Amino acid sequence: MTDLWGLFVTAAFVDNMPLTLFLGLCTFLALSKRPEAALGLGVAMTGVLGVTVPLNHLIYQGLLAPGAWAWAGLPELDLSYLSLIAFIGVIAASVQFLEMVLDRFFPAIHAAFGVFLPLLTVQCAILAGSLFMVERSYTLAQSAVFGLGSGLGFAVAVAMLGAIRTRLAYADLPDGLRGLGIAFVLAGLMSLGFASFAQMAAAQ
Amino acid sequence: MEKRTDLWGTLTDPLIRQNPVTLQILGICSALAVTTTLATAVTMSISLTVVLTLAAGFVSVIRRHIPDTIRLIVQIVIVASLVIVIDQILQAYFAEISRALSVYVGLITTNCLVLGRTEAFARHHRPLPAMVDAFGNGLGYSLILIVIGGLRELFGKGELFGIQVLPLADAGGWFTPLSLMLLAPSAFFLLGLLVWAIRSLLREQVEAREHTPPLRTEPAE
Numbered sequence: 001m002t003d004l005w006g007l008f009v010t011a012a013f014v015d016n017m018p019l020t021l022f023l024g025l026c027t028f029l030a031l032s033k034r035p036e037a038a039l040g041l042g043v044a045m046t047g048v049l050g051v052t053v054p055l056n057h058l059i060y061q062g063l064l065a066p067g068a069w070a071w072a073g074l075p076e077l078d079l080s081y082l083s084l085i086a087f088i089g090v091i092a093a094s095v096q097f098l099e100m101v102l103d104r105f106f107p108a109i110h111a112a113f114g115v116f117l118p119l120l121t122v123q124c125a126i127l128a129g130s131l132f133m134v135e136r137s138y139t140l141a142q143s144a145v146f147g148l149g150s151g152l153g154f155a156v157a158v159a160m161l162g163a164i165r166t167r168l169a170y171a172d173l174p175d176g177l178r179g180l181g182i183a184f185v186l187a188g189l190m191s192l193g194f195a196s197f198a199q200m201a202a203a204q
Numbered sequence: 205m206e207k208r209t210d211l212w213g214t215l216t217d218p219l220i221r222q223n224p225v226t227l228q229i230l231g232i233c234s235a236l237a238v239t240t241t242l243a244t245a246v247t248m249s250i251s252l253t254v255v256l257t258l259a260a261g262f263v264s265v266i267r268r269h270i271p272d273t274i275r276l277i278v279q280i281v282i283v284a285s286l287v288i289v290i291d292q293i294l295q296a297y298f299a300e301i302s303r304a305l306s307v308y309v310g311l312i313t314t315n316c317l318v319l320g321r322t323e324a325f326a327r328h329h330r331p332l333p334a335m336v337d338a339f340g341n342g343l344g345y346s347l348i349l350i351v352i353g354g355l356r357e358l359f360g361k362g363e364l365f366g367i368q369v370l371p372l373a374d375a376g377g378w379f380t381p382l383s384l385m386l387l388a389p390s391a392f393f394l395l396g397l398l399v400w401a402i403r404s405l406l407r408e409q410v411e412a413r414e415h416t417p418p419l420r421t422e423p424a425e
Contacts, residue, residue, distance in 0.1 A: 019388065020388050021237065021388075022232075022233050022234075022236040022237035022388065022391070023233055023237075023311075024233065025232040025233045025236065026229055026230060026231070026232055026233065026316040029229055029232065030229050081288055081291075081292060082288075084284045084287060084288055084291075084310050084313055085281060085284045085285065085288070088280050088281075088284055088313060088314070092276075092277060092280070121276065121280075122276075122280070122314045122316060122319050123314060124233045124234075124311045124314045124315065124316075125233075126314075127310070127311060127313060127314045128307055128311055131307040131310050131311070132307060135306070135307060174400070174404075175403070175404070175407070175410045176399070176400045176401070176402075176403035176404040176410060177396075177399075177400045177403075178410060178411045179411030180226070180227075180229060180399050180411070181396050181397075181399040181400045181403065182396070183396075184392050184393070184395050184396030184399060185392065185393060185396040185397075187392045187396075188389045188390070188391075188392030188393040188396060189389070191388045191389040191392055192389045195387060195388065195389065
């Protein structure tokens with residue numbers, strides 16, 4: 001249990017997706033101009049990561065991992081090179097599914113967060129969640145916790161950046177730095193802050 | 205993007221003026237993650253340019269046969285297949301660099317640059333201009349990666365391509381490596397400063413003010 005909690009905290013803060021691992025930066029920077037939009041993106045990310053990572057874990061272990069077809073008399077069959085296509089398919093399908101479910105049963109949530117869902121199909125952080133799950137050979141429970149933790153870390157980071165950028169809308173910045181330039185510098189400063197979490201983890 | 209028949213313009217525009225990383229906000233994730241050393245930056249640049257050019261070519265060839273509703277899936281499958289090939293080649297012949305790049309080669313699949321270009325350009329153009337545009341964007345992306353990768357490796361370790369350029373203080377030289385350059389924040393700072401530099405030279409890229417500061421309003425340029 002404590003292991004899972006540790007994994008959750010690590011995924012959310014120490015290995016923060018956008019700020020430490022540079023994942024999902026395109027949407028991180030493009031959609032963080034308004035805090036509401038940023039928060040919506042963060043919530044959608046958490047939901048999708050929490051669903052797709054464990055789902056991909058099942059698919060990888062059941063169909064693609066070396067030796068997964070041993071029960072069918074094909075013990076040396078190794079389909080792991082197909083994992084990219086399989087993961088992308090699963091992600092696209094579950095994003096579509098999530099969108100339909102939200103639209104049918106929770107129209108209010110769909111109206112608020114729905115526009116970000118299709119974007120998430122091509123979000124590198126989502127695919128990276130599944131690829132890290134394979135690389136670090138997580139169990140099913142670990143991958144679910146890892147997915148949720150990474151999503152939460154992304155949500156925290158993007159909401160914070162959104163808030164700071166709104167505040168900076170009134171600042172008198174040099175012309176060339178306005179917009180994207182200052183967003184990078186802000187992300188760099190936040191990344192310095194999150195680096196302290198890594199130090200805390202190392203100190204324990 | 206306006207229709208251009210001029211191939212040279214299509215090729216050179218994305219280098220600085222329409223640079224995918226600094227202006228279009230595409231493909232940033234990998235641009236920052238793999239730039240701790242020049243070798244990984246160059247490998248990533250070559251892989252991405254190859255994938256991007258081939259994907260644009262394939263999408264453009266079958267552009268009249270892709271139903272509009274499932275075009276994203278079709279494009280992703282084409283890109284993913286190409287990425288798998290590149291990944292296998294890297295694992296087979298450049299095992300060390302492949303390990304250093306970790307999951308980031310696989311992430312070319314979802315690199316917004318690739319899908320952005322196939323979606324915005326290759327889908328509406330003939331194969332030759334589509335591939336030229338993709339190649340140009342690949343070069344623009346590579347340019348940024350190599351600049352940042354070079355700076356980070358030079359100041360972080362005093363090396364270029366793993367060869368000692370600046371003599372280290374530990375080894376009797378004068379250069380003390382800045383280890384911050386190898387950490388995540390420096391990549392953000394460098395790219396931010398690069399954006400600033402480019403936009404100071406090319407004024408038309410400057411983003412519009414959201415709020416004009418009151419009282420001391422200068423006439424807008």
